[in-house]
Amino acid sequence: MIIALIPATLVHWEVLPVWLILFAAGVTVFRVAVFKGWIAELNKWLKTSLMVLCLLLFIWTSRSLFTVENAVGFFVLAYSLKLVELRSQRDAYIFSFMTLFLLTLGLLFSQSLFRTVYVFFFLGIGLVALAAVSTRVKLSSLTGSLGRVYSLMLLALPLLAILYVVFPRFGPLWSMPLKSTSAFTGLDDTVSPGDVANLAQSGERAFRVTFENEVPPKKELYWRGLILDRYNNGRWSRSFIQQNVERWNRGGINLSRDDPFDYEVLLDPHNREWGFALANARLVSGDAYTTNQGLVRFTKDVKSATWYRLADQSPAYEELTLTEAKRYSRLPIEENPRTREWARDIQSRFGSPREQINHVLEYLNQNEFFYTLSPPLLPRANRADEFLFGTRRGFCEHYASSIGILFRALGIPTRMVTGYQGGEWNTQGGFLVVHQYDAHAWLEVWLEQEGWVRVDPTAAVAPARVESGIRDAVAGEGTFLQNSPLDLARFNHVNVISWIREQAEYLNYQWVSMVVNYDQESQRSLLGRLSGKDDIRYVAVLLAILAAVVFGALGIYSVWPEWKKGRKQPIQRLYHRFIRKLAAKNSNIHAGMTPRQVLSAAGAAQSRSSVEYRQNIRLIAQGFEQLLYVDEPQEASRRQILRQLKAKINRL
Amino acid sequence: MLNVIQRFEERMAKWVEKRLPPVKEVELSHREIFILPTRWGLLFIGLVGLLVLTGINYQNSMIMAVGFFLFSILLLNIVSAYRNFSGLYVKFHHSEPCFAGELGGLEFIVAGREKGHSSVEIGWVPDSFVSVSVDKGENERFIIEHPCPHRGRYRPGRMLLTSVFPMGLIRAWSWQDLNAEIIVFPAPVESAMVWGEAEGDQESGRKAMVPGQEDFEGLRSHIPGESMSRVAWKKYAQSGEFYSKEFAQPLTDPEWIDFNAYSVGDTEVRLGMMCHQVLTMHARGQLYGLRLPGKTISPDQSDLHRTRCLIALAVYPEL
Numbered sequence: 013m014i015i016a017l018i019p020a021t022l023v024h025w026e027v028l029p030v031w032l033i034l035f036a037a038g039v040t041v042f043r044v045a046v047f048k049g050w051i052a053e054l055n056k057w058l059k060t061s062l063m064v065l066c067l068l069l070f071i072w073t074s075r076s077l078f079t080v081e082n083a084v085g086f087f088v089l090a091y092s093l094k095l096v097e098l099r100s101q102r103d104a105y106i107f108s109f110m111t112l113f114l115l116t117l118g119l120l121f122s123q124s125l126f127r128t129v130y131v132f133f134f135l136g137i138g139l140v141a142l143a144a145v146s147t148r149v150k151l152s153s154l155t156g157s158l159g160r161v162y163s164l165m166l167l168a169l170p171l172l173a174i175l176y177v178v179f180p181r182f183g184p185l186w187s188m189p190l191k192s193t194s195a196f197t198g199l200d201d202t203v204s205p206g207d208v209a210n211l212a213q214s215g216e217r218a219f220r221v222t223f224e225n226e227v228p229p230k231k232e233l234y235w236r237g238l239i240l241d242r243y244n245n246g247r248w249s250r251s252f253i254q255q256n257v258e259r260w261n262r263g264g265i266n267l268s269r270d271d272p273f274d275y276e277v278l279l280d281p282h283n284r285e286w287g288f289a290l291a292n293a294r295l296v297s298g299d300a301y302t303t304n305q306g307l308v309r310f311t312k313d314v315k316s317a318t319w320y321r322l323a324d325q326s327p328a329y330e331e332l333t334l335t336e337a338k339r340y341s342r343l344p345i346e347e348n349p350r351t352r353e354w355a356r357d358i359q360s361r362f363g364s365p366r367e368q369i370n371h372v373l374e375y376l377n378q379n380e381f382f383y384t385l386s387p388p389l390l391p392r393a394n395r396a397d398e399f400l401f402g403t404r405r406g407f408c409e410h411y412a413s414s415i416g417i418l419f420r421a422l423g424i425p426t427r428m429v430t431g432y433q434g435g436e437w438n439t440q441g442g443f444l445v446v447h448q449y450d451a452h453a454w455l456e457v458w459l460e461q462e463g464w465v466r467v468d469p470t471a472a473v474a475p476a477r478v479e480s481g482i483r484d485a486v487a488g489e490g491t492f493l494q495n496s497p498l499d500l501a502r503f504n505h506v507n508v509i510s511w512i513r514e515q516a517e518y519l520n521y522q523w524v525s526m527v528v529n530y531d532q533e534s535q536r537s538l539l540g541r542l543s544g545k546d547d548i549r550y551v552a553v554l555l556a557i558l559a560a561v562v563f564g565a566l567g568i569y570s571v572w573p574e575w576k577k578g579r580k581q582p583i584q585r586l587y588h589r590f591i592r593k594l595a596a597k598n599s600n601i602h603a604g605m606t607p608r609q610v611l612s613a614a615g616a617a618q619s620r621s622s623v624e625y626r627q628n629i630r631l632i633a634q635g636f637e638q639l640l641y642v643d644e645p646q647e648a649s650r651r652q653i654l655r656q657l658k659a660k661i662n663r664l
Numbered sequence: 665m666l667n668v669i670q671r672f673e674e675r676m677a678k679w680v681e682k683r684l685p686p687v688k689e690v691e692l693s694h695r696e697i698f699i700l701p702t703r704w705g706l707l708f709i710g711l712v713g714l715l716v717l718t719g720i721n722y723q724n725s726m727i728m729a730v731g732f733f734l735f736s737i738l739l740l741n742i743v744s745a746y747r748n749f750s751g752l753y754v755k756f757h758h759s760e761p762c763f764a765g766e767l768g769g770l771e772f773i774v775a776g777r778e779k780g781h782s783s784v785e786i787g788w789v790p791d792s793f794v795s796v797s798v799d800k801g802e803n804e805r806f807i808i809e810h811p812c813p814h815r816g817r818y819r820p821g822r823m824l825l826t827s828v829f830p831m832g833l834i835r836a837w838s839w840q841d842l843n844a845e846i847i848v849f850p851a852p853v854e855s856a857m858v859w860g861e862a863e864g865d866q867e868s869g870r871k872a873m874v875p876g877q878e879d880f881e882g883l884r885s886h887i888p889g890e891s892m893s894r895v896a897w898k899k900y901a902q903s904g905e906f907y908s909k910e911f912a913q914p915l916t917d918p919e920w921i922d923f924n925a926y927s928v929g930d931t932e933v934r935l936g937m938m939c940h941q942v943l944t945m946h947a948r949g950q951l952y953g954l955r956l957p958g959k960t961i962s963p964d965q966s967d968l969h970r971t972r973c974l975i976a977l978a979v980y981p982e983l
Contacts, residue, residue, distance in 0.1 A: 105704050105832070109711055112734065116715055119726040128726050135730065139737065139831060146704070146832020147783035160830060164740050171736035176729055184721045316723050528725045566743050595685065602685055 031069065032085055036092045043095050054096065063093055084117055104145040111138040123316065125523040136162050174562060178539070178555050181532040198282030199237055199430050203409055203453055204247035213385075214448035218432055219279040219288060220521050221444040224272075228290070230434050231478040234454065234466060235288040235446060237431035239305060241340060243420070246395055248413060248428045253339065258309055262301040273297070273321035277308075278525050280317055285310045288431050288446075289322050291466065296321040297533070317524045329463045332425060340425030340458065348396040348417055355421035365424045365459055372415060373472040380404055381411075383474030385486050408477070411469040412453040419467075425458035429466075434481045441518035449482055582654060583639050590632060590661050607633040607640070625664075632660050680822070686841035689755035691777065692825070696838045697749055699742060705833035708738060741834045748829045749836040751778045752798075754786065757805060759846035761974065763939075767809040768818070768846040775803035784827045788820050815850040815935065815978055819843070849974045852943055853936030918951035918963030921973075935977050942977070946970045956980055 045051045054062070070089055091110045098107055115131050115138060143157045198218065219235075240248035250258075273296040279287055287300055287308030295302040298320025300310045308320060332340070362368045387406040390398050396414040399406060406414075412428050419426040433452035435444040454468040471478045477485035530538075591610065594601045600613040611633040614626070635657045639650065684696055701709065712735045719728030753775040762768035772786065776798040787793035792810040812818050823844065826837035896907040921941045926934045938954070945952040946965070953963035954973045958981065961973055 109704075109707065113711060113715070116718075116727055116730040119724060119730065120718075120722060123724065123726040128729075131726075131730065132733070135733070142831045142833075146828050147830070157830070164737065164744060164830065165733075168733055168736035168740055171739065172729065172733045175732035175736065176725075179728070179732065182720065184723060185717070186721065316725075530725060531723075566739065569743055569747075602687060 031073065032088055032092075035066065036088060039092045039095050043098065053099075059097055062096065066093065080120060084114075084120070087114060087117070101145060105142070108138055108142040108145055111141065123524070123528045125520050128523075132165075136165055139165070171562060174558055176530065177535070178558055181530075181535050183532070198284060198448070199286075199451060201238055201240070201284075201286075202247050202249040203240060203413070203428065203430055216448045217280050217517075218282070218446045218448050218450065219277050220525075221275050221277050221435065221446065222442065223275045223444070225274060227437075227444070230480070231471070232290075233434050233444070234291065234429075234452070234468075235432040235435075236291060236307060236429050237286050237288045238429065239307065239456075240428040240430065243342070243413075243417065243428075244344060246392065248416070251339070257305065258303050258307060262303065272323065274324045276319060276321045278317060278319045278521065278529070279314055281315050283313050283315060285313050287314070287318075287320060290324070292325050292327045293322040294325045296323050299531075299533075317528055319525065319529050327463065329461075330458075332458050337425045337458070340427055341420045341423055343417060343420045348394045348421075350394075350397040350401055351414070351418050352421045354400070355418055359422060365422070365457070368422055368424070369419070369457065369467055372418060373467070373469065376411070376415070376469055376472040381406075381473045383407070383470065383477060383485055385482075408470040409453045411473060412455055415467075415469040416455050419455065419457055427456050427464075429454055429456050433468075433478055436481070438514050438517050438521070440514050441521050443518075443521055445517055445521075452477075583636070586654065586658060586661065587636055587640075590636070590657075590664075593661065593664055594629070607636040628660060628664060632657055632664075635660075680839050684822075684839055684841070686843050688843055689753065690840050690842065691753045692750050692838055694746075694750065696840070697746060697836055698838065699746060699834060699836045701738075701833060702828055702835045705738065705741075705835075708734070708833050712738065737831075738833060741831055744830050745827065745834040745836040747779070748781055749784070749825075749827055749838070751776070752781045752784060752825070753777050753803075754825065754840065754842060756842040756844040759844065761847040761849055761971070761978065762812055763849045764815045764851040765813060766811075768812040768848060769807040769809050770820070770844050770846055771805055771807045772842070772844070773803055773805050774798050776800045782827075783829045784825060786823060786825050788823050792820075793824075810846070812846060812848040815848050815932065817979055817982075818846050818848045820846075847975055847978045849978045850932065850935040850939045852940035853933055854940050855937045918953055919945060920953050920955055920963075921945070922955040923957055924955070931980075935980060939974065939977050942970060942973045 042051070046053060066089055070086065087110075091107075091114055094103065094107050094110060098104060112135060115134055118131050119127060140154070140158050140161045143161055144154060147157075238250065239254060240250055241254045242249050242251040275290075277288065287310060289295075289302065289306060289308045291306055293302060293306050293308070295308060299318065300308055300320050302308055302322075308322070310318070358368050358371060362371055382405045384405050385407060387410060388403045390403065390410075396417040399410050399414045400418070416426050416428050430451070430453045432446045432450040433454070434450050435446040437443075438445055452470070454466060454470065456464045457467050458464050468478065474485045587607075591601060591605065594610065594614060598614060601610055605613065611630060614629050635653055639653055639657075690696065712731050715731035715734065716728055719725065719731055753773075755773045757771040757773050759768060759770045774781070774784070774786070774796050778800070780797070780799040780802075782797045783795055784797070785793045785795050786806075787808045788810055792808055794806050794808050796804055796806050798804040810820050822839045822841045824837060825840055826835060828835050899905075899907045921938050923934060923938065926937060929937065942952065942954070946967075946969075949965060951963045951965050952973075954961040954976060956976060959976055961969070961976060
């Protein structure tokens with residue numbers, strides 16, 4: 013049981029302060045030592061002071077008190093302290109229960125297949141502890157209860173599956189006071205140089221996509237997440253207008269899961285309210301909506317893996333009002349003078365915005381610009397100038413930002429779009445995995461007659477980035493995931509590793525999309541399909557039937573041995589019935605009497621009863637004697653006697 | 665309020681009495697087994713509820729799944745508790761008589777006829793419990809010690825068979841009256857009183873004071889049933905055979921321990937004194953007889969005789 017503490021604590025290693033883990037380990041060692049008799053129990057004063065010390069340390073190390081992480085931390089602390097004073101059976105019970113609870117809390121922070129298997133496996137240890145505590149099992153016979161508990165757990169799995177499928181799903185009943193503060197990796201809604209580059213160091217998954225139809229070529233996979241329309245103080249961000257547009261201009265209508273769609277996105281939790289979609293997307297189903305700018309938005313932050321389905325729609329031409337055009341080309345005055353100068357130069361040479369853009373992209377392509385994950389630092393002021401005419405080494409955000417400034421200086425309505433570009437194809441599962449290192453920033457410009465058009469300056473500098481991904485784009489410098497040297501994604505050129513990665517990714521995808529994401533809508537869809545109609549009454553009937561089946565099976569399972577035995581001994585069964593019938597009237601008669609004893613007992617007490625009644629009892633008793641003690645060779649005649657007896661007893 | 669509870673308890677007792685009449689042996693079946701969650705089981709249900717709520721509120725499917733899983737475990741616990749408990753065969757075997765105020769040992773047999781049974785506690789409320797486990801096809805004897813405060817044929821009555829197997833969440837139990845009985849001898853009451861003053865037995869009373877059986881006479885082979893205190897252990901150690909030491913028998917009449925000879929005390933006290941007397945006489949190896957109103961045991965001196973006398977004292981006024 014002591015051992016249960018280790019996995020229960022370890023499951024939380026990522027959110028716990030180090031000292032708490034060390035403390036838990038220390039307590040474990042202490043408990044084992046006490047158990048072995050090496051040291052004595054702590055006395056009351058020592059225990060109290062230890063508790064106070066821990067509490068103080070806890071408050072001191074945790075900055076904000078009311079978060080999920082701190083609640084878990086506090087629970088671990090209480091749990092470890094409980095182990096310090098583990099004495100009575102009651103303590104042990106409580107400790108086992110805490111183990112179960114704490115392990116389960118581990119699923120708060122991740123619901124991956126690995127984490128789930130881990131939690132369920134060690135729940136078994138908790139249950140074994142419970143079994144050991146309740147029956148006071150000695151350590152030596154613990155293996156027996158281990159086997160018993162795990163076989164019980166196996167039996168529980170089908171039950172669990174049924175409950176999981178049919179238990180009604182609904183939204184949160186109330187919002188929890190404890191929020192999580194753990195940093196999710198993902199895009200932010202402002203971009204200043206260096207942000208995306210940090211993201212590119214993360215091998216974590218952002219989302220996964222399955223396509224219903226043909227998969228677009230990789231260089232077309234621009235997953236739009238955010239539109240940053242405001243440039244100020246060296247950073248791109250969302251203006252209030254943009255934020256309102258996103259909030260109120262809901263484009264798509266929420267339809268059912270069974271409607272046709274083009275691709276399905278399974279978004280990993282990033283604690284933000286935005287999703288990602290290709291251009292010109294319309295949401296088909298999911299707990300979200302698409303704005304009229306084709307962005308996917310959720311009504312609340314995404315805290316668990318979430319899916320949504322999208323359909324392509326033909327691009328709609330959007331007319332830009334004068335104020336909007338102004339807003340999209342607004343720049344702080346007196347910044348980046350050289351860039352402005354260059355803009356003026358371009359303007360004088362090329363007439364149409366299209367030509368101007370093409371010239372800029374060509375210029376980027378023809379001149380010494382480098383795509384790198386470790387660009388030199390830029391000064392705070394005039395970053396576009398410094399970049400375009402100085403360092404010329406940068407990452408997508410440098411290009412998007414500087415060129416965006418240039419375009420705006422040219423008077424072209426321009427906005428920065430951030431999201432992801434590309435993705436890794438999983439051949440096993442037939443889906444696309446988009447990682448954090450696929451994060452990307454590009455531009456959208458508004459052109460007369462055409463509307464918003466995508467322009468990616470990075471693609472002009474490093475075509476490899478959009479055609480085969482960042483790994484190849486920076487292959488020469490070895491900076492890909494350089495901060496996480498053990499990430500398997502780094503070793504993708506090794507065939508075995510890429511295969512393992514792909515398999516694991518596939519399994520996890522199946523796990524999340526089939527199991528973890530089973531929600532209200534998928535439940536209705538599944539149960540509706542099972543019952544044939546999309547009607548909640550059928551579902552109710554189905555539920556009732558399932559419950560009946562489950563409990564019936566449980567019942568049969570429990571009385572099966574008795575029933576089997578009863579089948580084997582029809583005579584004994586009938587005889588018991590006979591005795592019970594008599595015993596109800598005559599207290600002298602009880603189970604375990606022979607027919608002759610019954611007869612004499614009945615005769616002694618029942619003088620008042622009718623002659624016929626006594627005669628009947630006599631006949632039945634004799635019949636039983638014959639059946640029980642006389643060997644009757646004919647099976648048929650035995651059966652006949654039994655039938656007669658049955659009839660007589662029924663009449664009694 | 666108390667009255668209601670009392671009435672309820674009485675009715676329950678009556679109901680149990682009717683449903684589970686006294687039997688010589690029992691093989692537990694669904695008719696006799698009751699199952700309810702223990703307080704830990706209730707807490708466990710609370711834990712399940714908490715987890716499901718957490719799962720719903722944080723929209724976390726897997727936490728809900730754990731809740732469902734633990735709930736399934738609880739359901740299976742019921743089944744498992746039932747299966748462990750049913751088919752358990754219990755029978756009262758015999759009991760070793762004891763003196764009033766001592767712990768009497770009642771021996772029972774449990775057997776696993778169809779399957780094994782683990783961690784079944786058998787005994788009487790509140791604290792005479794023994795935990796028994798028995799494997800399939802095996803049987804197990806065990807002794808439950810039970811305080812026997814009063815002389816007589818003591819029947820502890822309905823006993824509780826219970827088990828919280830496998831995880832302490834579910835308690836399966838049954839009340840069974842297995843007709844267990846133990847004979848409780850009166851507690852020996854030491855008395856300085858000599859019963860010589862009583863009329864009738866004056867002579868023999870006085871003679872009882874004469875020590876006449878200290879004279880060692882010789883050895884003869886041991887007769888089974890003879891007092892072990894008379895075995896010549898030294899001889900046994902030498903030869904490996906039992907010899908009994910023979911003492912010179914007093915020529916006087918055997919002593920009578922007579923109920924009527926006691927002038928003081930109520931029946932119980934007198935029986936206690938008689939018990940003491942029997943023990944003393946037996947320890948001395950003296951010939952003695954017992955007279956109770958309506959029953960006489962002729963003088964003898966074997967262990968069997970001693971037991972017979974004590975039983976007669978225990979069950980008095982039964983004959």
